[in-house]
Amino acid sequence: MNKVIISTDIRTALTQEISELPHDKLFILCDETTRRLCFPLVQSLPCFTGVEPITIPATDTHKTLETLAHVWTELSTAGGTRHSLLVNLGGGMVTDLGGFAASTFKRGIPYINIPTTLLSMVDASVGGKTGINFNGLKNEIGVFNAPHAVILDTEFLRTLDHPNILSGYAEMLKHGLISNEKNFAELLNFDLGNIDYHQLSSMVATSVAIKERIVQADPLEHGIRKALNLGHTAGHAFESFCLQSPTPVLHGYAVAWGLICELYLSCTKAGFPTDRMRQTVQFIKENYGTLPITCDDYPLLYQLMTHDKKNTAGTINFTLLGNLGDIHINQTATREEIYQMLDFFREGL
Ligand SMILES: NC(=O)c1ccc[n+]([C@@H]2O[C@H](COP(=O)([O-])OP(=O)(O)OC[C@H]3O[C@@H](n4cnc5c(N)ncnc54)[C@H](O)[C@@H]3O)[C@@H](O)[C@H]2O)c1
Numbered sequence: 001m002n003k004v005i006i007s008t009d010i011r012t013a014l015t016q017e018i019s020e021l022p023h024d025k026l027f028i029l030c031d032e033t034t035r036r037l038c039f040p041l042v043q044s045l046p047c048f049t050g051v052e053p054i055t056i057p058a059t060d061t062h063k064t065l066e067t068l069a070h071v072w073t074e075l076s077t078a079g080g081t082r083h084s085l086l087v088n089l090g091g092g093m094v095t096d097l098g099g100f101a102a103s104t105f106k107r108g109i110p111y112i113n114i115p116t117t118l119l120s121m122v123d124a125s126v127g128g129k130t131g132i133n134f135n136g137l138k139n140e141i142g143v144f145n146a147p148h149a150v151i152l153d154t155e156f157l158r159t160l161d162h163p164n165i166l167s168g169y170a171e172m173l174k175h176g177l178i179s180n181e182k183n184f185a186e187l188l189n190f191d192l193g194n195i196d197y198h199q200l201s202s203m204v205a206t207s208v209a210i211k212e213r214i215v216q217a218d219p220l221e222h223g224i225r226k227a228l229n230l231g232h233t234a235g236h237a238f239e240s241f242c243l244q245s246p247t248p249v250l251h252g253y254a255v256a257w258g259l260i261c262e263l264y265l266s267c268t269k270a271g272f273p274t275d276r277m278r279q280t281v282q283f284i285k286e287n288y289g290t291l292p293i294t295c296d297d298y299p300l301l302y303q304l305m306t307h308d309k310k311n312t313a314g315t316i317n318f319t320l321l322g323n324l325g326d327i328h329i330n331q332t333a334t335r336e337e338i339y340q341m342l343d344f345f346r347e348g349l
Pocket residue numbers: 031032033034037038058059060063090091092093094096116117118119120123124125126127128129130139156157158159160161164167
């Protein structure tokens with residue numbers, strides 16, 4: 001299980017965690033951006049004296065076997081042993097790939113995650129999923145293996161661009177929807193245009209605790225962990241749809257649009273309150289805009305939904321809500337219902 005530390009002083013928190021783990025050699029993994037913007041916040045710690053970060057190219061397109069092999073090579077040639085320790089400093093790309101590198105090097109060495117994007121704070125760095133993309137398939141190769149600790153410090157978010165803030169915030173909205181009224185109301189009232197980092201830190205802590213609770217109940221995703229798929233059946237279809245266009249979108253934008261669709265289905269099929277749904281749709285449209293699809297795109301979007309890896313035996317699997325926190329997993333919908341959902345997405349409110 002993850003040990004999640006909410007930090008307001010990354011240097012002290014990291015020193016403490018590192019001192020708890022006996023090791024012969026310390027490694028730190030960054031991407032080119034976090035090497036430049038995030039590593040300086042911890043660089044002068046005594047434990048990093050003489051330590052040059054292993055640095056890999058940024059973003060998901062580099063979450064590949066080639067990059068992984070580079071990390072293994074660096075660990076190996078610098079004299080890493082099974083008693084070494086790896087710190088991953090970056091977004092989900094770095095924590096996924098670094099977690100997998102640590103899990104496989106010398107049959108597994110301990111690692112600590114320091115997520116530096118909002119998405120990786122509330123989602124990618126907790127839950128124990130590690131891995132890489134392979135043969136054009138996302139997260140095709142990987143293992144479940146939790147880090148020794150995850151240190152969350154919203155200080156890192158000050159350099160993160162607004163689209164990536166919004167991308168992570170969509171997962172927080174999802175966590176709010178599957179938890180309760182109080183958490184969700186705070187999310188809808190938060191001013192994303194003028195971020196209060198102190199308040200965001202406590203909201204991140206709440207959000208991660210929601211994910212942790214669900215992962216703990218079902219670590220290998222046989223049942224209730226599917227709650228975390230809310231917004232993702234339609235969301236993944238939008239994400240793949242945009243990949244085929246000249247303008248790909250960040251994951252969280254697709255999830256936010258997926259939430260619009262799946263809250264609509266939740267209203268029509270599971271009794272989710274309509275006013276609550278409309279309020280959420282309005283918040284999402286104001287902050288994320290919309291995706292300009294037409295009726296001609298429905299067959300492709302439908303096909304993308306049926307190919308989602310969460311499905312069994314050709315039916316589309318949704319997670320829906322009867323209300324905030326009232327989770328209905330393994331729901332399905334007909335083609336007609338999905339087309340109506342897409343009508344709502346285009347014209348809703
Ligand atoms: N393991 C899981 O459970 C899980 C869950 C969700 C997503 N993921 C994975 O996470 C990845 C996406 O994560 P992400 O959204 O964090 O993307 P990312 O790691 O690619 O980061 C996005 C961009 O932000 C930059 N960046 C990172 N921290 C920064 C900072 N503090 N200031 C400025 N720029 C910064 C990065 O260099 C990169 O260019 C995907 O590979 C996805 O598959 C994994």
